[in-house]
Amino acid sequence: MVLLRSLLGDVLRRCRQSQGRTLREVSALARVSLGYLSEVERGQKEASSELLASICDALGVAMSDLLRDVSDSLVHAELAQAAPLRSVGAVPTAIAVVPAGARPEVVAAA
Amino acid sequence: MVLLRSLLGDVLRRCRQSQGRTLREVSALARVSLGYLSEVERGQKEASSELLASICDALGVAMSDLLRDVSDSLVHAELAQAAPLRSVGAVPTAIAVVPAGARPEVVAAA
Numbered sequence: 001m002v003l004l005r006s007l008l009g010d011v012l013r014r015c016r017q018s019q020g021r022t023l024r025e026v027s028a029l030a031r032v033s034l035g036y037l038s039e040v041e042r043g044q045k046e047a048s049s050e051l052l053a054s055i056c057d058a059l060g061v062a063m064s065d066l067l068r069d070v071s072d073s074l075v076h077a078e079l080a081q082a083a084p085l086r087s088v089g090a091v092p093t094a095i096a097v098v099p100a101g102a103r104p105e106v107v108a109a110a
Numbered sequence: 111m112v113l114l115r116s117l118l119g120d121v122l123r124r125c126r127q128s129q130g131r132t133l134r135e136v137s138a139l140a141r142v143s144l145g146y147l148s149e150v151e152r153g154q155k156e157a158s159s160e161l162l163a164s165i166c167d168a169l170g171v172a173m174s175d176l177l178r179d180v181s182d183s184l185v186h187a188e189l190a191q192a193a194p195l196r197s198v199g200a201v202p203t204a205i206a207v208v209p210a211g212a213r214p215e216v217v218a219a220a
Binding site: 001048064 | 113116158160162174180
């Protein structure tokens with residue numbers, strides 16, 4: 001099952017790292033504990049709507065842009081999840097390492 | 111503050127109603143209580159990632175599509191929220207009734 005909190009955490013972490021900012025800095029701005037933000041980024045905790053809004057503010061990103069990134073990541077995850085059912089003989093480990101932007105059907109057919 | 115759970119609830123409700131399905135039917139398929147699903151649709155409860163995946167399954171929609179709809183709704187909500195700050199003299203009640211698809215700048219300038 002593709003879990004929203006995992007992909008959301010990935011996108012939040014990528015966003016923070018692309019800005020060269022630390023967990024400490026963003027957690028202080030978002031008024032959330034460093035440990036909690038870290039758990040959200042690792043997909044171990046669900047972020048409430050209020051907390052997510054605070055994190056977006058701290059990162060200076062619109063929540064709509066964040067969700068669009070998550071939606072794009074989900075498309076890849078959904079394709080990767082569906083691929084083993086469609087292609088008999090596909091190598092599951094090959095599916096698991098599809099990078100963002102790759103064409104899943106090519107990997108599934110390998 | 112624009113809250114994700116409110117917009118997510120709106121999109122889930124619109125999706126269910128566009129299929130002509132009842133809360134009872136979808137809640138049974140998603141294995142969640144009718145009351146809880148109703149609260150999620152009204153933006154009063156946060157749906158966990160697992161529950162959201164179950165509701166999407168029950169509705170037969172990809173979570174990525176659902177999130178894209180939510181992202182689109184968020185763009186309008188963010189514009190409506192930002193508009194009163196940008197346009198002195200705008201009528202707040204006019205901002206609040208911007209329908210999806212409307213051009214917010216036209217309403218803000220009215």
